Amino acid sequence: SVEEMEKRVIQIKKQLGKRLFIPAHHYQKDEVVQFADATGDSLQLAQLSEKNKDAEVIVFCGVHFMAETADILTSKDQKVLLPDLRAGCSLADMADIGQTEKCWDILQDTFGDTIIPLTYINSTAAIKAFVGKHGGATVTSSNAKKMITWALEQKERILFLPDQHLGRNVSHELGIPLDEMAVWNPQTSSFEYDGDIQDAKIILWKGHCSVHENFTADNVKEIREKHPDMNVIVHPECPHETVRAADKSGSTSYIIRTIEEAPAKSKWAIGTEMNLVKRLMNQHPDKKIISLNPYLCACLTMNRITLPYLLASLESIISEEYVHEIHVEQETADNAILALNRMLKNV
Numbered sequence: 001s002v003e004e005m006e007k008r009v010i011q012i013k014k015q016l017g018k019r020l021f022i023p024a025h026h027y028q029k030d031e032v033v034q035f036a037d038a039t040g041d042s043l044q045l046a047q048l049s050e051k052n053k054d055a056e057v058i059v060f061c062g063v064h065f066m067a068e069t070a071d072i073l074t075s076k077d078q079k080v081l082l083p084d085l086r087a088g089c090s091l092a093d094m095a096d097i098g099q100t101e102k103c104w105d106i107l108q109d110t111f112g113d114t115i116i117p118l119t120y121i122n123s124t125a126a127i128k129a130f131v132g133k134h135g136g137a138t139v140t141s142s143n144a145k146k147m148i149t150w151a152l153e154q155k156e157r158i159l160f161l162p163d164q165h166l167g168r169n170v171s172h173e174l175g176i177p178l179d180e181m182a183v184w185n186p187q188t189s190s191f192e193y194d195g196d197i198q199d200a201k202i203i204l205w206k207g208h209c210s211v212h213e214n215f216t217a218d219n220v221k222e223i224r225e226k227h228p229d230m231n232v233i234v235h236p237e238c239p240h241e242t243v244r245a246a247d248k249s250g251s252t253s254y255i256i257r258t259i260e261e262a263p264a265k266s267k268w269a270i271g272t273e274m275n276l277v278k279r280l281m282n283q284h285p286d287k288k289i290i291s292l293n294p295y296l297c298a299c300l301t302m303n304r305i306t307l308p309y310l311l312a313s314l315e316s317i318i319s320e321e322y323v324h325e326i327h328v329e330q331e332t333a334d335n336a337i338l339a340l341n342r343m344l345k346n347v
């Protein structure tokens with residue numbers, strides 16, 4: 001039963017003490033979050049992994065690229081387990097290393113040495129390693145502004161992968177006009193751009209998050225019509241038209257902070273993953289909170305981590321089997337850490 005499973009999780013946590021660390025992303029289910037030692041957005045979770053020197057085992061409640069990042073940032077003898085290996089990220093899967101190498105070759109032919117790669121942390125370790133090797137850095141939604149500014153101090157142009165929306169939204173916020181942004185289509189290995197490609201400053205990889213893509217400018221319009229006094233806050237992985245129509249946009253931690261600081265009785269439509277929206281509704285009964293799109297916004301892979309999977313992962317520590325251990329191969333980790341450190345020392 002659920003109670004038995006919960007009891008056993010508590011027992012194992014007690015038994016392992018500081019030898020075990022359970023970080024959880026804000027999109028995780030409540031049944032998992034209740035046992036987390038820390039919750040955070042992608043940047044905070046990376047910082048926590050880097051800092052944690054005590055834990056022998058980290059059971060990462062999040063998705064695959066987050067567990068890989070934790071493995072890269074922790075020492076060799078610390079193990080990282082992902083409770084369900086099927087917890088991937090469809091956005092991270094939109095850029096593979098072969099496609100990236102091909103793209104980079106064409107970018108070198110087109111722009112010479114005037115371009116630097118930036119990768120959203122939602123990417124595979126292999127992509128982070130590629131970016132690290134070529135002088136670039138990782139980015140999260142909470143520091144993208146800083147990192148794009150940093151990159152443009154290094155080179156004239158940026159390849160931003162794999163989330164076109166985050167890249168476009170943040171570049172636009174920094175004052176870069178849309179007509180200086182081209183899209184690289186990895187399926188056709190070609191640019192999508194009207195005009196002379198030499199005028200492009202930002203090359204956006206044609207990838208997107210399947211959850212945030214579902215929040216549309218029409219959703220915002222409907223809210224404005226039905227509830228004129230409602231504020232709209234969205235994650236910058238949403239399409240550009242949505243972010244422009246919204247009142248505010250920012251990372252999951254920014255969304256949480258904004259709701260926490262909002263006055264009682266204020267009204268909010270939130271465009272991000274449903275587990276987080278539901279948690280905010282429960283934690284703030286004094287505010288009116290709804291999802292910007294109530295139908296299509298659960299992250300299936302985040303939701304793969306459930307109480308039974310968490311428990312199975314913990315039991316495998318007790319039996320010393322360590323199932324679903326995430327281990328990034330050394331050479332990849334050595335290059336990926338270059339990209340991660342360029343970000344971590346900048347923020």
Ligand code: 13P
Pocket residue numbers: 026040041042043089122140141142209237250251252253
């Ligand atoms: P942040 O928590 O960094 O805002 O990232 C959102 C996300 O989609 C993670 O997969």
Ligand code: SF4
Pocket residue numbers: 027063088089090091092122209210211212273299300301302
């Ligand atoms: Fe990936 Fe989007 Fe799910 Fe985050 S919400 S893990 S970006 S698919």
